[in-house]
Amino acid sequence: MKTSFLTGAALCVLAAAPAWAQGPALITVKDAATGVVLPNATVVLDGQPLPPTGGGQFEFTMGDGPHELRITFVGYEPLVRQYNGRPDSRYLDFGLKPATVLTGEAVVTAQRASDRTATAYTNVSKEDLAKRNFGQDLPYLLDQTPSLVVTSDAGAGVGYTDLRIRGTGTTGINMTINGVPLNDPESRGAFLVNLPDLASSISSLQVQRGVGTSQNGGAAFGASINISTLDSRREAYAESQNSYGSFNTWKNNLQFGSGLLGGHFTVDGRLSRIATDGYMNRASSDLKSYYLAAGYQGKSTQLKFITFSGREKTYQAWNGVPEPAITGDPALLQTYIDNGELSAANAERVRQEGRRYSYYTYDNQTDNYQQNHYQLHLSQGLGPDWNIGAALHLTRGFGYYESFRARRRLSAYGLENVVIGSQTISRTDLIDRKWLDNYFYGGTFALNYQPRSNDRFQATLGGAANRFDNEHYGEIIWAQYATTIAHRQRYYFNDATKSDYNVYARATWQLLPRLGVYADLQLRRIDYRIQGINNDQRKLDTRADYTFFNPKAGATFTLAEGQQLYASLAVGQREPVRSDFTDRPAGDVSAQAERLDDFEAGYRFNRADLRLLGPRTTLRLEANGFYMSYQNQLVATGQLNDVGTPLRTNVARSYRRGVELTGFVSADDKISFSTTQTLSQNHILDYRGVSYDANFNPIEAASRTSTISYSPALVSAQTLEGQPLKNLRLALLYKAVSRQYLDNSENQRRSLDPYQVLDLRIRYAIHPSFLKEIELALLVNNLLNREYVTNGYTYSYIGASRREETFNWYYPQATRNFLASVGVKF
Template sequence: MKNVLVLGSAALVLPLLAPTAALAQGPVAGTVTDTRSGAVLPGATVLLDGAVVGATDAAGRFAVPAVPAGAHELRITFLGYEALSQAVQGQTAEQQLALGLRPGGAVLTGEALVTASRANERTATAYTNLGKQDLAKRNFGQDIPYLLDQTPSVVVTSDAGAGVGYTDIRVRGTSNTGINMTINGVPLNDAESHGSFLVNLPDLASSVSSLQVQRGVGTSQNGGAAFGASINISTFENRTEAYAETQNTFGSFNTWKNNVSFGTGLLGGHFLVDGRLSRIVSEGYMNRAASDLKSYYLSAGYQSKNTLLKFITFSGREKTYQSWNGVPEPILTGDRKLLQLFVDNGELTEEAAARGLQEGRRFSYYTYDNQTDNYQQNHYQLHLSQALGTDWSLGAALHLTRGFGYYESYRADRKLDNYSLDNVVIGTQTIKRTNLIDQKWLDNYFYGGTFALNYQPRANDKLQATLGGAWNQFKNDHYGEVIWAQYASNGGIRHRYYFNDATKTDYNAYARATYQVLPQLGVYADVQVRHIDYAIDGVESKPGAAGAVRGNVDVTTRARYTFFNPKAGATFALGEGQQLYASFAVAQREPVRSDFVDPAAGADPVKAERLHDLEAGYRISRPEASVLGPHTALRFEANYFYMNYRNQLVATGRVNDVGTALRTNVARSYRTGIELTGFASANDLISLSSTLTLSRNRILNFRETVYDANYEPVTASEGRNSTISYSPSVVSAHTLEGQPLKGLRVALLYKTVGQQYLDNTASATKRLDAYQVLDLRLRYTIRPTFVKEIELGLLVNNVLNREYEANGYTYGYPNGDGQQQTFTYYFPQAKRNFLASVGVKF
């Protein structure tokens, strides 16, 4: 851990001491005017490679502190004017541009639909913007969480061990159930579980034009509450020139990615069509952890004066072998005594234990050849962006998401009556158990509408305001079917043994405004009202001893919530490129489905969670940092956060009858820490970006629950302060990038994550050890005469070949003698591996 702290701190200090030999990230500045009158245009939006990087000031001026080497697109948009795209090239010398926007005949680009929910320097929150180029250089086919690995306070993990298939992301220790995700302002989180399953949208990153990660509560969003972060994804991109591209990757574990992207450019001055087809396959690092992923993206848009109408559809289909059980602790450690304990308690069969000793850290429990998860998700979005005069704009969308799929499992020695099957009588013999194969299905629709009305007066850049909201409904059928049984008795093929349906209606409205009170002082306010109605009807199959089914349980549920979530902040400019900011925000969210259908025995009904989030920080951005020498750039940010929870839902140590951790509310808990982010560059040789998070994550008065010899839960009478699970106190990420030859970019990416506890007991025997991972990335671009561009890429992950685990889980229950036993599982990550790519632009 000491090494983590030293390396992280050093990486933040080094940019301040670096010599002038660093990568060319020259500043670009300029003035935006009306081509007809010559008047300056304050408040125009400035985008670099699709990501919002600022706005023009009262004098129509803007400054982008550092544009990396290479070709980039600078885009200026302003209501009532045609958008302007300007090619810029990263270079050491400062570039001054004089840009004119043509009034009338404006063509909106869709940013009004996305920026309404995005943070900027006026909203006094902590955020990171990534443009299309940022994502492209990281994209070798791994899932989006892995493309965000170098952003502040982020920890990622992969069930299959190599970033393809089921992956997860945590921000400030909060899992994706507490991270609000939207695509073009439309909620992506599952309405019942609150999770975002990006495995259902493989290669989505290839169609993303910009992405913003807001840490903490952030601004008001559509969909579920942000309890750790928000990830706002935009696929709006208007490329006025026709194009065709293909990206192809091959790598370790027989991993392949192939895609083709195309666009018509602007046809007849009004029409645009863009599309993509993708396929990603991988055998995975873990044994029997294969993924077969397919997706498409298609958008068609019509543009006229002040109007954009765009239809977007995208879909993903995934088939992944089930690797979500992880690896039992004794298989990783080789502890045969502990392994026998797993066998004696029915956690492993004798055969699986013997096989585990042979397979080691790549062990996978399942051997049935179709033990797979199969799911398809189709998204349909219709977006309208409309300028309403010179000061107002409207963004609105209708959406439908159709999801359906199942996971298939082989079940050994199951009781017939737990599957609504009669016992089989053959002569004098009564058969009560059978081997069978079942499928557990989800079949759902998510639909609704969103809107954002934006006010940005041309004559007064002091005020910006948005009124927005959404109405969404989610309908989901949960059911199980037996598709084969050794003894089927009264059941037929696709015998349905449980069914329940759920309906969740969620609507919200919010108003947000920023106002520049003084040239140095700006204030920000945001209020949201959100209402949820949730109903479940039917029965669900529940597990019993050793993973068997104990039968159907009534899960009928009715819940209703109304939340009021205010937010406020202020910014203060200290001087050129320097800013202080502070904000306070309230977020509330409802429990997830499992909290209702599988509550802890004897516990009080679950309550909604509440979060008070204080953020305060300092930013400096210097396009020409003289302290480092000529032709250098510097950015630095220090952000303090204090996230104070009421009734946070946590695992208490209590388990159900198979050891699955159950959640209950804890009265008080908190996360607090500081996030340091630095960037320095100079000339055309080298740059360094670093981020370091130091945090403290605690539950106050935590009381552990264990079981007595009669299998009754016993809760400790005295509480103590304990560390929140999956919350490392140190996380850092560092990227050292250089250009030793023209067209060749070399980057070293170093990630450190402190130790994490697997439950809230802070037990040294139930934790993930700290780990450090070094990756190497190469990108070489050539521009031959027969195509626009060829790019060769190589990503070597885990260069130092470290063995580490990035995720796990634990539970316990008494053995036959009434003694408490603990069973812990881990998710090992791949040792040294590679991905090589070839990209061609026509």
Template sequence: MKTRIVLNAILVCCSNILFSQQLFKGKILNEENCSVANVTITNEQKTVLALSNAAGEFELKVDRITPVQLSAKGYEVIYDTLRPEEKQKTFVLPYSRQELEEIQVKAIRAGNTTPTTYTNLSKDDIRKNNYGQDLPYLLDGTLSTVVSSDAGAGIGYTNIRIRGVDPTRTNVTINGIPINDAESHGMFWVNMPDFASSAENIQIQRGVGTSSNGGAAFGASINVKSDNIRKKAYAELDNSYGSFNTWKNTVKLGTGIINNHFAFDARLSNITSDGYMDRGSSNLKSFYTSGAWFNKKSMLKFNIFGGREITYQAWNGVPESRIKNDEQGMLDYANRNWLTPEETDNLLNSGRTYNYFTYKNQVDHYNQTHYQLHFNHRFNENWKMNISAHYTRGKGYYEEYKADAKLSSYNMDPVVIDSTTISTTDLIRRKWLDNHFYGIVYNLNYSKNNLDITYGGGINQYLGNHFGDVIWARYASNSEIDHVYYNDDASKIDFNNYIKATYRIGRSVIFADVQLRTINYVFEGISDLTGTAVNETQKANYVFVNPKIGWLLNWNNDNTTYASIAIANREPIRKDFTENTSGNRPKPETLYNLEIGNRFAKGKWMFNASYYMMYYHNQLILTGQINDVGGYTRTNAEKSYRTGIELEASYRATRWLTAFAGATYSLNKIIEFTEYVDDYDNGGQVAIVHKNTDLAFSPNLIASFGLNFEPVKDFNIRLTGKYVDRQYMDNSSDKARSIDGYYLMNLYVSYLWKLPRMEGIEFGLMVNNLLNKQYENNGYTYSYISNQQTIKENFYFPQAGINFMGRITIRI
């Protein structure tokens, strides 16, 4: 009897619950009164309650007042409340201002459905490492990277190699605008000090990647997006101080959104450091300003940013004998290279931080300002476009003291004093670069249902004036003040168009991308080659077609597999033209790139794996060969390749502990090439054939790990470690011309003290090279035969031992 009563009571309760639940019908529209599909409706516990259909409709049962969140790609997130008595309701999603702002980078970036290998860094990822070092050092934790610094501490001249690929083969853009030097293809981060403080996010694509503006990516591309508009006004003061008398002072201000249509942001930065290397000082200043107007569909944004760098030259490196503290070896080196007694004394007494240069103003001094005007427009939920105009103005020089220089090399006549003819002089020279770079880039995007297609491109022109002047000479001869001894004007027009598309078929996505790129390059005048001025006039025209195709499979929401094949073509750099006659000019390079990978993320786990094959045809390499105008030229190696496996994983063990690791194992080979060694005994050069040797600066193994502790909220401790395997300084696989492998550990500690009416005050500490290892991570080498011996002159760039940076950041 009691059992029957209990059962009846349960049935009554259940029926009351069921009948009290109301079927709620919702419809979701955008600001143009069009239906919005694939809107996710979640509750406060982030549980998915429903998904809108193609008509923007959804249904769910509601038995109580339920707070919900509605979110969809391309729209702002809105929060609302569902009530059982309402039964139906219409919701209006406003377009996302952030997506409108990022239209210009979407065209060249990889997304979740792009079958290529990439890494994204958020603003928080960038900020937590930004103690003042150049941007390459902030990317050091990503896969397959090796960074180095001339001055040894990450400030001044720095570079980054990804998959062993040198910086001239890495495409860099800021807001979709090409940044690499148009002639040398080099990327000079020192000209944009502390730009990381104005970076919203960064994407690194490894391999050829997707079509971009500027030079072809021959191993990697780095795309930086500057700060997005903030809703509220803010102010930030970021100060760091540490080893080698290093200071970083940054001030940031922003108005937030004014009258729903305007916003303004600004930053000033100052970085100074004595450097680890002797006299390896840096004095860097930079600024960033941005003004924006926007409405629901359009945004016009004008960015001006720039930098001024004065960096003492530390780019000669340190002789191997000085690194090894081999006194006899140093004396032999000094004798071989005709060092003066003063120069020899400097070598013997300087230690690992030796710097050959001692002239007090042996500096690199350069100013560069970038102007970018971006117009983004959303026609409707399917059509979007961007057009951007840009102008970069750069001017600067590096100054050198030259002892006993030939007057004839500087277009100066011999000097006759009494009956003595003087043909050499001590002098101070400056080599200038005065350039302009401007153009337009654009893209148009259509996205609906399963199809996403983008057409884009750009036309850019570079105008550069290379010249050198003598500002002082002990014997000035027939020269005038600021005597110009070479002058070379250059012009380069780069035009590209591309079309790329993804199409979803069930769980699969098909990707196709093709780019047409044309280059017209002209330089005329007098070029300064190996100390001798020669007349040179050259013109070059290239037409490249760069196709890409790929496939991606979404196994489920957690697991994705992809594969792609891409071809990239690249023109030679400036030196390949100026150090060759037109008849001896090297051929363009071609890269065939295969990428296969898998991305997995679920719960506490993340695991990515990729395989790559990068096969080069006519890769340009240094062989030591002297060309027909007396310069050491790069030569096309017909066949070479890089192939490897990249792995990365992370595991959030507890709320307060996360472990992460990454590794790249690769083979980097030249099938065959001929090395040429100067023979000073017999004249000419000796040819040495090498087969199946390692590509220079391409370690077989790069591995890293890290632990992240957060014992209490807003207090963070991060420990990282990295191993870089042996690197050969040329392509001969000669261990005697290599850089030893090294292992480093770094420590980061931060605490955010939250205060009323402000974001808080953050205290930070960075300890680099925690184990105080002595190591080198870059260098160069050359060989010659003298006195029936092969001399190998190796030079290295030592890096700092244990060093510290402390930081206080005030955010309002």
């Protein structure tokens, strides 16, 4: 695939950058008494954390108007500076005095990677998220981060969305919010549709690729996403963002905060609603959420209570569309009809609706779910060198999806046949609801040692104890034919419980002036039980216990100012998810736990004081190589169960290896270009595919090396952003993904075509005297109006032709569409 046109555009525009030059300041934070640099300080400009540039430095750019710079570090007093426009000097040294008010960073520090941990990671600031936050789900706001691929069932980024990093979906991506696990403990998925507009409350976010550092929750097999919402602003504020766009998409939110009251107390909140008809027909979403935080800050104590909740109602779009709806092939459509995959009526709708076809027509074929989160966080200083972060949490989830079922066997629902005169009726139309009702609760802690007199050594002891109780049951709310049936009669019920305990110890030590070492040890224990009857009337009696030891180690070497080499080796082990146990064919062995040995090595270059394209140029480069060797990896087969969950199977040996290249160049914040390229090989060793002959006998293929499903060899993203006029910012965002196979056969007939997408973003800020800011923004998605597909599934069997037939279903994405927003800051 070609990405050179955007790169060329970037170079042309950068050549003109000197005319736009206006450089940011470089900040160095030190101990006021000893002069020791404090590279892990938190530097916040106007409520938004600044990422470190390396060597203990931070950079920022100020435009016109008043600004507040706030610097904090555990064990020190906060430092606050007010500016009106640019500072007088480009190089600013700040000294912090001992005895601080703790910040929320003390809680999340134990979860984050840094230049000392020798891992591959990307920090995403609140400002980065706000640039693209027009109402789409969080995965779409992270689309430009390395190795990341996004997809949307409804086609436009609202509703059920998903992401994969290095080919691994959310069941292998560990997500936490303020150190509390977000992934569903049974399915391991992180269903962000349950927390709409979460991005508006995020203060910072870090994506770790590979195994990463030890965290609470399941081991990461593709990545970790660590979310923090703990920061509070010292000044009172009120903000609102309102968006409207294609497919009748609406986003409205209101955010507010009290600032620091009486020197100790803060209150922050948000109310949000997002609604859309969806790109796919009848793929609507109605999403509501709130966020509320109340905190207390003392000399060495911070206590914060946070509650947030989301409620979603989405029309089911998880079936996707059949292949002939994409290709328009009438012969292929007839094959779907002949084999009962589509009725004649549905086939006619395929002809009429094309790629926006929706399988369901029942008016309440919806998913309905609510998730309430409660967190209590404590940060406590324990003298000048120690602090502890601890949290108690409760997540309450409940909801159902409702479905119309045509001509279902009564016996499949535990009902007797209906006898009317001489006629015996064994099938009926009915409407059912499948329910989840669960509680997830527990506690986490992290004890941090960070000597004030010597920043060469840092250590953390942390862990968590969590329990998950989940009831699965189904109800019949209507049936055309039935014997005596109770109102909302249950036809299956099973109860699942899962206990998860982990403890970890991590330390970094600057062994020599240029050489640092890192070690991280985690012990994790899981106890999982399922009892009851499944929806197919099978008895479920599952008991699984696991104990995992996951060591990690690494080293960093400083070549010169702003240049670093690093390497690490990490082990991750993980238990199967619920569907790996419940959806296996009768007689199949139980799913096995997975093991990953992850080797990462790379080079970083980070300088903010170069003179390449004008008075000041920032340049960041990174090349990261990875080799991920799996034992018993659970890979997607390409099929789904009846609620759209991918089915998986163990493969004995497999690997992912590749290189991630990232770069960023900025000319005085007036124009910038970022790029990321991932080139990888993702293979199963000794793979044996199975097909069938005309007599339904299985035919096992010869052993060979095959590509892992849903694992593209190329993932590329570029962003070109410039400020041609004061307060006006333009950005082009480009994404390219190579071919992805829907199963592990490496059969191009069962694959997703490569695709390239270009988006345009325009933002214009106004600063009237009666408001802090009004921002007008426009996002044009898929500017070139490409028809492309980001996800799908497949299955094969001996069809009506007495030959093996393949049936592909896809999730097409929206053609050109827009979202426009008005943001107001009071």
